[in-house]
Amino acid sequence: MLRQGVRRVFQHKSGPSRLRERSRRVVRTSNGTSTGHTRNIQLADHLGTANTTIQMAANQPVTRRSFRPFGEARGPQPTAWPDRRSYLGTGIDDPATGLTHIGAREYDQANGRFISADPLLDLTDPLQMNGYSYAKNSPISTSDPDGLRPVTDCERGCQDGDSTYRDWMQSNGDGTWTYRHETSVYLYDAEGDVHSITRSGSFHPPMGATEII
Numbered sequence: 001m002l003r004q005g006v007r008r009v010f011q012h013k014s015g016p017s018r019l020r021e022r023s024r025r026v027v028r029t030s031n032g033t034s035t036g037h038t039r040n041i042q043l044a045d046h047l048g049t050a051n052t053t054i055q056m057a058a059n060q061p062v063t064r065r066s067f068r069p070f071g072e073a074r075g076p077q078p079t080a081w082p083d084r085r086s087y088l089g090t091g092i093d094d095p096a097t098g099l100t101h102i103g104a105r106e107y108d109q110a111n112g113r114f115i116s117a118d119p120l121l122d123l124t125d126p127l128q129m130n131g132y133s134y135a136k137n138s139p140i141s142t143s144d145p146d147g148l149r150p151v152t153d154c155e156r157g158c159q160d161g162d163s164t165y166r167d168w169m170q171s172n173g174d175g176t177w178t179y180r181h182e183t184s185v186y187l188y189d190a191e192g193d194v195h196s197i198t199r200s201g202s203f204h205p206p207m208g209a210t211e212i213i
Contacts, residue, residue: 040082046088047143053082069139070112071100090145103146107134120148120171162186 011153016110021029039055049071053063063081066074073088086093087109091100099106105114122195129138129149141152149169157166167181182201189195 038082042083044089048084048145048206049087050089055082068109071107071109071132073109073140088143088145102144102147105147107147112137112139114147118148138167159172162188 036121038055041054041056043052043054044050049067051065051067055061055063055069063078065077065081067087068074078181084092087100088102091102091107093100094106097106098108098110100109101107102114104117104119107114112134113132115132119129119181135144137156138150142152143152151169155168157164163183163185165181165183167179170180171180172178173178180202182199182203185198186194187196189196
């Protein structure tokens with residue numbers, strides 16, 4: 001694998017090369033000649049699973065696929081897909097075993113369980129007491145793209161009008177994780193600039209903490 005800025009080039013022993021540009025949503029394949037390039041735009045759900053791909057050709061053919069909540073294929077699947085990634089945009093299916101490689105562990109889509117225990121557990125969370133479960137058994141609102149911890153849909157922040165909500169799993173430094181959350185409410189002045197931010201959540205008092213900008 002070569003890394004050139006934000007572009008990653010994957011060279012396989014056989015078949016075309018696959019070039020990923022800027023994000024996992026854009027996939028370009030090449031057969032090694034100056035004319036054998038194909039660019040595809042992938043559309044993913046809120047957890048990162050691509051379910052639609054559009055080939056950037058003259059007639060822009062569209063290919064679709066569907067997954068059940070725990071990642072099992074639903075209905076007829078396309079015979080060809082421009083990327084090896086399946087569930088969550090990180091999983092790689094292994095036809096020989098029927099398992100999906102997700103980060104640190106192998107995952108069985110048929111029963112929604114990893115085949116090995118989670119090496120990182122939040123012992124204070126009853127939903128994580130089963131180390132083989134996937135994303136606290138909540139595959140719609142959380143995901144586990146690296147096989148190590150649940151990732152919430154709002155880990156990077158969710159905007160709602162003048163407020164932002166964020167929740168995440170924080171490492172305790174001893175191999176366990178703790179659930180955290182924070183809501184930030186923005187107040188603007190007459191010129192439209194941020195005047196103050198009131199934050200509430202795990203690290204703040206019940207009434208929140210206000211910061212004047």
